[in-house]
Amino acid sequence: xxxxxxxxxxxxxxxxxxxxxxxxxxxxxxxxxxxxxxxxxxxxxxxxxxxxxxxxxxxxxxxxxxxxxxxxxxxxxxxxxxxxxxxxxxxxxxxxxxxxxxxxxxxxxxxxxxxxxxxxxxxxxxxxxxxxxxxxxxxxxxxxxxxxxxxxxxxxxxxxxxxxxxxxxxxxxxxxxxxxxxxxxxxxxxxxxxxxxxxxxxxxxxxxxxxxxxxxxxxxxxxxxxxxxxxxxxxxxxxxxxxxxxxxxxxxxxxxxxxxxxxxxxxxxxxxxxxxxxxxxxxxxxxxxxxxxxxxx
Numbered sequence: 001x002x003x004x005x006x007x008x009x010x011x012x013x014x015x016x017x018x019x020x021x022x023x024x025x026x027x028x029x030x031x032x033x034x035x036x037x038x039x040x041x042x043x044x045x046x047x048x049x050x051x052x053x054x055x056x057x058x059x060x061x062x063x064x065x066x067x068x069x070x071x072x073x074x075x076x077x078x079x080x081x082x083x084x085x086x087x088x089x090x091x092x093x094x095x096x097x098x099x100x101x102x103x104x105x106x107x108x109x110x111x112x113x114x115x116x117x118x119x120x121x122x123x124x125x126x127x128x129x130x131x132x133x134x135x136x137x138x139x140x141x142x143x144x145x146x147x148x149x150x151x152x153x154x155x156x157x158x159x160x161x162x163x164x165x166x167x168x169x170x171x172x173x174x175x176x177x178x179x180x181x182x183x184x185x186x187x188x189x190x191x192x193x194x195x196x197x198x199x200x201x202x203x204x205x206x207x208x209x210x211x212x213x214x215x216x217x218x219x220x221x222x223x224x225x226x227x228x229x230x231x232x233x234x235x236x237x238x239x240x241x242x243x244x245x246x247x248x249x250x251x252x253x254x255x256x257x258x259x260x261x262x263x264x265x266x267x268x269x270x271x272x273x274x275x276x277x278x279x280x281x282x283x284x285x286x287x288x289x290x291x292x293x294x295x296x297x
Contacts, residue, residue, distance in 0.1 A: 005139060006054040006071075008146045009034070009097045015150075020095070027155045029102035030145065036095045039087035043281065045245060046083050048103045048182070048193075050166070051075040052134060052142055056096030057089035062129065063232025069131045074138075076175070077103075078182055079128040079193045080200065081231055082241035099142065107160065108167040109183040115168075119176035125188060125229040126178060138169040188226045191216040195223065199235065203242040204266035209235055243267070244280050251289040258285045 013023055013034055023032040035056070046060075057070035062083040069075050070089070090096035112118055134142075141162055148154040148162075170179045181189040195216035199207065212235055213223035227235055243265040250261045262273035262285075277285045 005052075005143045005146065006097050008143055009054055009099065010095075012146055012149060025149055027149065027159070029104075030149075031100045033098040033100070034095050035087045035090045036092045037087075038090055039096075041084045041086045043082070043084055043245060043248070045080060045242070046077045046129070047080050048105070049077050049100050050103055050170075051077070051100045052098060052139075054097040054099070054142075055094060056087060056098070058085060058096070058098065059088050060085045060129065063237070065127060065129070065232045067129065067131050072134050072139075073131050074134050075129065076132055076170070076179065077129050078178075078189055079230060080196050081128055082238065082245060083129070099146070101142075101145070101166070103182065104163045104167070105182055107163045108171070108179075111164055111167040112171055112180055112183040115171060119171055119180045121181045121184060121187065122177045125226050127232065128189070128192070128230040130175060130178060132170070132173060132175045135169070135173070138166065138173075141165050141169070188218075189230070191218055192223075192227055192230050195227065195235075196238070199239060200242060203239050203246070204264065206266075207235075207239065240276065241280075244277055247273070247277065247285070248281065248288070248292075251285065252292055261285065 009032060013019070013032060016023075020034040020036055023034065025032060051058075051069075052074045053070050055071060057068065058075075059066065059068045060075060060083050061067070062081050067075065068088070087096045145162055148158060170176065173179070181187045184190070195212045198215040199212060209224060210220050212227075213220045216223050218226070224235070227238075231238055233241070247261040247265045250256050250264060251258070256264070258274065259270045262270045265273075267273040274285055277288070281288050283291065
């Protein structure tokens, strides 16, 4: 089925201007990707979604964790996480082809409520990103979703039904015990997600762990333990990732200088900002921004 999905993705991309990189679709929750060469590490913030590789292979790292996935596998992201992703297998003859679909938690919750034997969440705290297998039934959903893009009005009318199918196969699959945590009110996954949303809205100011724990409705010790287990980093490390990503975006999109970017994201010292930026992105802020603008041009 992955070959059929790869063919459908290639056809759609070629029919809509071709190109490679990140390719938007008429449906806000669906993004396509194509690359004809292995891609250097890219820093980004993943939001809760389902990433499927139809052809080629990709690697994602966050904190101390590294995950690889290829056709017949998908990446499930349950909470917003800063990651480093890179395409590890791609060529002009066999390009990397993939798609990312935002997860619809309300639909997933409705499907969970209707299951005769719903999965039971595991007590063990696990990562907020994991790799799952893609069987024929789930792959068929993705194929039909891509084909719907060519039919005016199809996505608006049929999206709820196909998302229900996708949620069903995820919840009843091998990792249903992890996926179902997205649907359970008061689950640690949703509590950590609440804290992350709070942190994303306030990352430019100093925030104590106790404040984030309160936003999650958890004790400080429990919050710290669950946060690190799910993100592979501490809240402070997570906040630093958000600051650096936003500073990079400000320099690229708004053209502001290094000092202004540093202060806008919460740094009091431009020199400290430059050191941490260089450590993360492999180049000084000004040089990195100029190189990225050159690539974009």
